[in-house]
Amino acid sequence: MAVVTVRKLKVLVTGASGQLGSELVEKLLKRSQDVIAMNRSQLDITNREAVSEAIKYHRPDVLINCAAMVNVDSCEIDIESAFKVNALSLWHMALVCNKVKTKLVQISTDYVFDGCKGSPYNEFDQPNPVNIYGMTKLVGELFVRNYCEKHLVVRTAGLYGIRGSRAKRGNFVEFVIAAAMRGEPLHIVRDIVTSPTFAADLAEKLCELIDVEAEGVIHVVNSGMCSWHEFATYVLQLSGLNTEVVPISADELSRPAKRPKYTALESARLSEFNIKPLRWWGEALRDYLWMRGMLKS
Numbered sequence: 001m002a003v004v005t006v007r008k009l010k011v012l013v014t015g016a017s018g019q020l021g022s023e024l025v026e027k028l029l030k031r032s033q034d035v036i037a038m039n040r041s042q043l044d045i046t047n048r049e050a051v052s053e054a055i056k057y058h059r060p061d062v063l064i065n066c067a068a069m070v071n072v073d074s075c076e077i078d079i080e081s082a083f084k085v086n087a088l089s090l091w092h093m094a095l096v097c098n099k100v101k102t103k104l105v106q107i108s109t110d111y112v113f114d115g116c117k118g119s120p121y122n123e124f125d126q127p128n129p130v131n132i133y134g135m136t137k138l139v140g141e142l143f144v145r146n147y148c149e150k151h152l153v154v155r156t157a158g159l160y161g162i163r164g165s166r167a168k169r170g171n172f173v174e175f176v177i178a179a180a181m182r183g184e185p186l187h188i189v190r191d192i193v194t195s196p197t198f199a200a201d202l203a204e205k206l207c208e209l210i211d212v213e214a215e216g217v218i219h220v221v222n223s224g225m226c227s228w229h230e231f232a233t234y235v236l237q238l239s240g241l242n243t244e245v246v247p248i249s250a251d252e253l254s255r256p257a258k259r260p261k262y263t264a265l266e267s268a269r270l271s272e273f274n275i276k277p278l279r280w281w282g283e284a285l286r287d288y289l290w291m292r293g294m295l296k297s
Contacts, residue, residue, distance in 0.1 A: 006211050010034040012060035012102075014045055015067030019161030019171065020107065023203035024064060031207060036060060040067065045089040055096045062210055063097055064105040065090070068137070072111070075133040076257035086136035087143065094147035103150040103215075105206070110157035110194065110221075112138045115260025120195070120225065122268040123155075123217045131257040141217070152209060153217045154202075157265050158231075161199025162291060172196075173285070176232045177294060180241035190229040190247035193262045195221035198284035205270075205278060212273040222281035225264035234282060238289050240296030 011028055015021040016037035025037045036058050043054055045067045055063065068086055069075055075082035090106060097104040111134035112127040129135045144151050160171035170178075179186050197220075205220045226234070229247045236242065250259055270277055278284070289295040 009061040012036040012063045014065045019163040020199045021066035022163045023199045027203045027207050046084045048092045052096050062103045072133045073256045082136045087139035090140035091143040094144050098148040104148045105152045106144045108141050108155045109137050110263035113263050115262040120264040120266035155219045156197050157221050158194040158196035176235045180243040185244040187246045187248050188229045188232045189250045190227050192250050193227050195225050195264045196281045197221045201278050214273050218269045219265040219267040221265045222278045222284045224281050239294045
């Protein structure tokens, strides 16, 4: 981690009760920052008046937007809502933040890429989303980058956290554990590769990036990559649970949204700020399972 003096900041976090937002609020409070935590019931980011009022009233030094429509298939079905939440809300947020000199931090996704590169994507690779979710998140990125002078866009992948995602009814790790405990076989895709990322680790790096006043686009994921089948297999290995994990092709699944096949991320920019890369994804998973009381003794 870079050696810096941690400035006392007023930080507004939207989506504060989600799996990333909740971790982020906790980390910021531990750093003695002045945190305004707002969940969906307290601030609907698609409500322009409410967003303007919140930003102008609190005048935060930094606004970190963790709110999003993250269910990929739901985005494909309800395009209008996906665009409102993931894109249009960011245009308005960026305008207001720019007006009051607030730095806007947007959380984005590996799904802005098409998965055709065949090796990990860095910050200088050209986005080319293949589904509505990725498209709306990319448009949101562009609004932030073009309409708010002080900004940071952080792309991550395969996120899972203690709180879980309400839109996804938990997270992938919990899905695997629940199926195994019921004795049900799992059919998991073998040909989609990602960089699974522990929300607590991402939250810690976000705090470090804010400390060093990082700007632009930065990728933040746990190091390494794996297929979802490999990830599920390792969850079972570490937890000591036993069930059949059947490898399948993504093409065998009938889902509304197409998924990019290879969206592992790497950061070419963390070193600019003397910030170390995140630990290996398997080590992070081990800690997650330990915190959940599910690590095999």
